[in-house]
Amino acid sequence: MTGSEDTFKPILLLVRDSSSESNTNVYGLIPNRDANLAALILFAILWGWNTVIGIYTKQWWFFTAFFIGCGLETAGYIGRYLSHGDPYNINYFLDQIVCLTLAPAFFMGGVYYLLAKFSMIYGSGVSRLKPMVYSYIFISCDLLSIILQAIGGGMAATALDENKDTDPGTHIMVAGLAVQVAAMSVFGALSFDFIWRVIKMKKKGRTEHPNLSDKELDALIFEPKYAFIRNKEPLYHIFLYAIFTCSLLIYVRCIYRLIELAEGWDGYLILHEPYFLVLEALIVFLGVLSLSIVHPGFVFGRNTSIPVKGLHKKKHFEETEEEKTLEFNESDTAI
Structure with missing residues (x-):
């Protein structure tokens, strides 16, 4: 058997050699060294950037989600880079399959919480659900997804290395x-x-109050406490586009991985790395980059507290004593 044939032979047909620790190339190919090194470096940069900006702006939930996500991406591409020189090392394979599978779930955990914050920023009467309901539903789904993917990834990778049935994992x-x-x-x-x-609320408000300026109308129909955030133009609208871009790209990535795994470990997609490099590495990087450049901390402000809680049915929610003491000024909210 030639090296070329061995490189691209379907994973499940590769055999172990008892004379070595492992003679199974669980990838079914040799990971591209340069492409995976580039991904490693880029995600390491994003990791460092989100760490510094997250701590500085004090957006703790978003910081935690993106810190873990970028860290997992960096660790995953370390595994793929090292696998170029040793594609038979099961530890490198486990590292990349688990880390790269889980990372996008953490990114989306950060994005999900932003929708709850928007419910607070606009106030009651806009959101169909209470802010905490968004958090409970989507973060619970995210945790379930993370647990299932981690367990399944570990089971499947171990089964591959031991030439056992990979279907359960x-x-x-x-x-x-x-x-x-x-x-x-x-x-x-x-x-x-x-x-x-x-x-709809903006159109209705404009019809009923045609003489008000845009800022006056905004403060009238939405929560006035956070008007300073909504009025940060054009940054605020760019931020909304960044959230949409990040969510859409990770959504495409998840569909790709779903199809890839549904084909099995010897399927066409998993044995052709260019698909992975574009639909996994590049797409996730661009999605994370969008919300790293237009970071929530730049929009919300460094010392702005937007506590996520339930909304009352009246127009504006009641503030806690702690929130009433918060003072917003240009020096506090500017980055």
Whole structure:
């Protein structure tokens, strides 16, 4: 058997040699060294950037989600880079399959929480659900997805190395990805519904109050406490586009991985790395980059507290004593 044939032979047909620790190339190919090194470096840069900006702006939930996500991406591409020189090392393979599978779920965890914050920023009467309901639903789905993908990835990778049946682990991974795709689909629908309700309220308010300026109208129909955030133009609208871009790209990535795993470990997609490099590495990088450049901390402000809680049915929610003491000024909110 030639080296070329061995490189691209379907994973499940490769054999182990008892004279060595492992003679199974669980990839079914040799990972591209330069492409995976480039991904490693780029995600390491994003990791450092989000760490510094997240700590500085004090957006703790978003910081935690993106810190873990970027860290997992960096670790995953370290595994793929090292696998170029040793594609038989099961530890490198486990590192990349688990880390790169889980990372997007953490990114979406950060994005999900932003929708709850928007519910607070606009106030009651706009959101169809209470802010904490968004958090409970989507973050719970995210955690379930993470657990299923982690368990399934570990089971499938171990089964590959031991020449055992990979179907149980693969099915669990597919289930985890399916949960993630379903949650993102519902999230997208609720996000568009939220935007549509904002637009409708603006049109209605303009009809009823034609003489008010845009800022006066905004403060009248939405929560006035956070008007300074909504009035940060054009940054605020660019931020909304960045959220949409990140969500859409990760959604495409999840669909790709769902199809890839559904084909099995010897399927066409998994044995052709260019698909992975574009639909996994590049797409996730661009999605994370969009919300790294237009970071929530730049929009919300460094010392602005936007506590996520339930909304009352009246126009504006009641503030806690702690929130009443918060003072917003240009020096506090400017980056």
